[in-house]
Amino acid sequence: MRFAELAATSAAVGATSGRRAKVELLAAALRGLEPGEIPAGAGYLAGELRQRQTGVGWAGLRDLPPPAAEPTLTVAAVDAAIEEISRVAGAGSQARRRDLVGRLFAAATADEQRLLTGLFRGELRQGAQAGLLADAVARAADVPVAAVRRALLLAGDLRAVAVAALTGGAPALAGFGLQVGRPLAPMLAQSAPSVDEALTATGVPATVDVKLDGIRIQVHRSGPDIAVFTRSLDEITGRLPQVVAAVRALPARELVLDGEAIGLDAAGRPLPFQETSSRAARRATPSTTGPTQVAPAVLAAAERTGEPVLTPYFFDLLHLDGADLIDAPGRERWAALAGAVDASLLVDRVEVDDAEQAATAFAAAVDAGQEGVVVKDPAAPYDAGRRGSAWVKVKPRHTLDLVVLAVEWGSGRREGWLSNLHLGARDPRTGEFVMLGKTFKGLTDELLRWQTERFLSLAVEKGDWEVRVRPVQVVEIAFDGVQTSSRYPGGMALRFARVLRYRHDKTAAEADTIDAVRAIHAGRITG
Template identity: 30%
Template sequence: MRAFADLLDALIYTRSRNAKLRLIGDYLVGTPDPDRGWAMAALTGSLDLPAVKPALIRALIEERVDPVLFALSRDFVGDSAETVALLWPEPEGEKVVAAALTLSEVVQVLGTISKSDAPAALASMLDRLEADERFALLKLATGGLRVGVSARLAKTALAQAFGLDVDAVEEVWHGLMPPYAPLFDWAEGRGTQPTPENVPVFRPFMLAHPLEETQVSLDDYAAEWKWDGIRVQLVHVAGETRLYSRAGDDITHSFPEVARAFATPGVLDGELLVKGTAQGGEGGAGSFNALQQRLGRKLVSAKTLEEYPAFVRLYDILFDRAEDLRALPWSERRRRLEAYAAGLDAGRFDVSAVIEAASFEALEEIRAGARDAAIEGVMLKRRDSPYVGGRRAGLWYKWKRDPLNADCVLMYAQRGNGKRSSFYSDFTFGAWTDAGELLPVGKAYFGFTDEELKWLDHHVRNHTVNRFGPVREIDKSLVLEVAFDSIHESKRHKSGLAMRFPRISRIRIDKPAREADTIAGLRKLVT
């Protein structure tokens, strides 16, 4: 654990991307198997230790430290793992000198132990470690490292450290299991390169750059709608079907009806949506709010399948049977996609239509008029672009629709986490009912500058009228201009409304709270 703890500590205090790559690369080169493989699993979010939950850790520390002291310390530090690591007491009696814990030992124990035995096992490990090692252990156990390292960056560090092509690593990553022995055998010349043949592996998605002030020629670029669902990759190989999310997570079990309907060998890229209701979106697509009823479910009931039937709007084709099409230009892949899709179940799959526009200006008008529940904006794809993983300049652009805006009243605030743990940075805001009652319509924790955050924090502290645990109730005097992508009906919120991607765009100290927007006015924006 010592080397892994040192790595996490160094990554936390390193802002430079290149420095992070070197730190991870040096660790991987200097650490033996299988520890380095488990470290890569942790850095890429591929490690699951289900026996340890935050509630278990909280119970352990509250048995050893006054709960009020822990709560106050957690509020000040802003991170539960760091707080527990610092407060954990030395074991009573003579300290037993034990062999140093290895990362592999930790994973082996916590990965196989029962939930009933987990508290004693975890406490025993924490007793053997120093504070920074305890922090690393707890982060590892709960799966949230938060050290500023994405899965792609970790894989890039591995590739650079061993002279591999990062796209080749990505190609086989999801077909391998931690601690990735075949990958390191290949990296160090002891084995052959793993291949994805006959395994339904995930391939990296092609991503888009935001279209900012640039205009492009529609002679060179094709336009499609950017649908507001979740990006998925469908893979059918050797009789097996998998659905992968943008992060490469296997979500097949959450959408069994889609998986069953995809039985033609190949790999497709598309947007997972649910069918619209009577108020549904263009082309039969419902809002993201409707899709949320299906997300994250391990078991899907027959009622849910009936009420929120899923389908995929197809964007691209990577493989047609065993033929790799990624090097072909978009225009040719589009032709192949349409031919391939013609043989699929039309109730579960359709092809995202190309938007016909005579000029960029005409496209701009079409985009401005799109307020469909399931449309997030427009995609612009270079007609001669190959399908390449990641973002490549000049190939694909995303042109999101302009956000909606509302003036809302600040109601509640809560401290943030990590570097924001000393600031009130999570803000709940509301709108007025016809009866003059203020009801929450959203929560935002970004959109403001560092200086605005300091101003808001000062306002919260000076205008608190009540406290509910970590939450402060604020007098109803400050108006915030809130930008959001869309707003939907919601049975889970007292106001009956839920905003999609709300963020604070302006502090309206010039506007009286009574002149803020109403629930009735926001309801007119529901899509």
Template identity: 55%
Template sequence: MPRASRSANSTRCSSGWPATSGAGSSTDRSRELRELTARATEREQDFIGRVLLGEMRTGALEGVLTDAIARAADRPGAVVRRAAMLSGDLGETARLALTGTAEALESVGLVVGRPVLPMLAATASTAAAALATTGEASVEYKLDGARIQVHRAGDEVRVFTRNLADVTHRLPEVVDVVRRLPVRDVILDGETLSLDEDGAPRPFQETMSRFGADAARETLLHPWFFDVLHVDGRDLLDEPLSTRLGELERIAGDYRIPGEVTDDPEVAERVSHDALAAGQEGVVVKAIGSPYAAGRRGSSWIKVKPVHTYDLVVLACEWGSGRRTGLLSNLHLGALDPTGEFGEPGQFVMVGKTFKGLTDALLTWQTEYFPQIEVRRTENTVWVAPTTVVEIAIDGVQRSSRYPGGIALRFARVKRYRDDKRSEEADTIQTLRALLRE
């Protein structure tokens, strides 16, 4: 069947900005872009070009943008922040703040079926230290899984990620669990992870592989919930955690994350040790009287998980982009293989990359130093003699077929360079592999 011809039409995209579609739209967009760049200064043209090419890294956090919106619209910051948190859409919040009425902005509320930004946690080195900040708290296992927010309205259930993406079709087992709960409407916050035959958590990458699948697989994901934001027409955001946990126990007790309410540091440490022994990441210490601060990171929730540090060797360094253009940035990291289990004895086995934790001073130093020990280079990478030891903090390792040692670092970041250590004193691939859960 022949298609009807269409002329270019001016519309608006989901963000509210003008867009064109149909025949001739490409010409119209090119003309509009030429007109825009003709009006722009040289610096503005550079900015526009980087945005269009995906090379612009502004580093602007949502909190900064939210405050900027409030200032530009002359609206109270607290009102704008709450609207952004409860709508989960900063762009729509900006449109409403700038073009809508004050009443419309203030009326933005919690809606079952519309995800909200999750409450975030600060960090502490020990459970006892966290408890000293929160006072009486619920000390809960921090699962090594994927965060989910589940909305149920009658029989309709939707599951969202921490970034508010709808993944309902990927998690039918979670949908089935929530449909069976003794409630009509509910919003739950929690995590999902895969378990082995003994009920212990499987490695993180197995959970994420299943979590990212567009179709159900044999591996099942088990939901665990640690908070409830709404129950049958009643919003609980501003209720204390003690009230929310009571409701959570009532409607989803069998799927509640393990934990204890205490003001005793010894009890908090015991729960932390129990969580680690069970194969979980650590604990989250939550002030028992705190409300649910959607999208905010404060001192009411504090996560505690062990951080491992290892001395590894720099094998190569990649040229940076954005604000790091012209600087050597992303490090290739290797662990010593003294026995030759993964190659020649005494060589280094690559276990991951990182650009995190690098200060401006370290970036400058790397850029000056690594070319001095360069052994070869490609367009984007400078390979160096394996003589430089760097202390790296990691949250653990995971199985990986990408690297010859069969593992990859998790959340690696630079702590410092170790001028006092020789490369043959670096940590071994066998030491890192021992971190794998068997």
């Protein structure tokens, strides 16, 4: 298949609002793929590259060559080119990678370049996420949607499921099951602003788990073989020896566990997420009287390897010694978990019958330095890969009034509108604004229309990619925390920022300061 056909489909899907119409467009493209093109082509339609790491970032996509006049690229050729780019390593790799990227883009038309740019940046916002692709795969292969979704949940790999459906139909999809050693898409949680609203979704009685700000892990054990996977299903076994040691010390021979790995300070309190994720937590022996204890096997592994203490805490059990548990209600899975895993490796969990009890559990978690809680329906099965109402997370919400410094032009459905906001906090010492990150989350169509007109009127520099504006417009931003970042001059960035509203009642001089952001970053403000 010509790559231009996928580029045209991507553009058409982005310009289409109806779900059924999107599915038909995607299904038509999937039918046109040759068997060998399905893994890459299905991924492109979902906005994903088959190669998880390419080494190509924002800087590598600057100064691209002009587009080709006529389309010549095929899906297979693009996949081969990106595979070659992803394998570049060693001395001179940067120049070699830049040359390969230049060749690929020089062979691409303008529409193909737009698709490639979105794929490399991971920002192909065309409204074709995995759920929509599952429907399209079912349509293209003429198989039940439920069969595709079930296979996708168990396999955790859209490309593999697309290949099976399009080449083997329903019988091939039936071959997907929970296999120890093969990760499956984790169950996800919705968000709620309060425990009251969370309980409205889950009902009572409910369980309330402490929400740790760590790395989501899924651990598979089969005898002596242990594998650790991330939320995105990447294997990181070699990077977490303490997790491996903790699971190896358990009595069961076959396990699939869901949990978090988190760094702890000397008092047993959680370290910031970024320290955990970068393995920069200082090596320490947490106090056994602190709010969180560390299993002896974890400490022993840390002592042997000299690595930071990264402790696993598990909250679900999906398989135990030959028996799959994903379809069992939560209370049965959690009872099995408690019987199979040492209590020092379990996430703190309480049962509640009303909002007052849930609020008490939430306050205790936050006071202990945790991220919040997850309220769960104990009757619900493990709905792999889904974000349903059975699990609802509640976190303290920070808000800041920040100033818009620039805005990027949107793509896909937002093409023609100014979308992605560059956010800055006021530095009272210099009067300048310090950039803290970007967001396009929380913007309605009405806000997009308004802010496009507004920021064009404030423009001081207009480009094809972004518009720099006079720093006068204040916007209220909600976010989950502040993390260390070398990407921005202030050394910090907001986590999961989203727009709440524009503050027309405030001037830029009244916006929040960089000192307020530093206070949140340092943990001096918890709500």
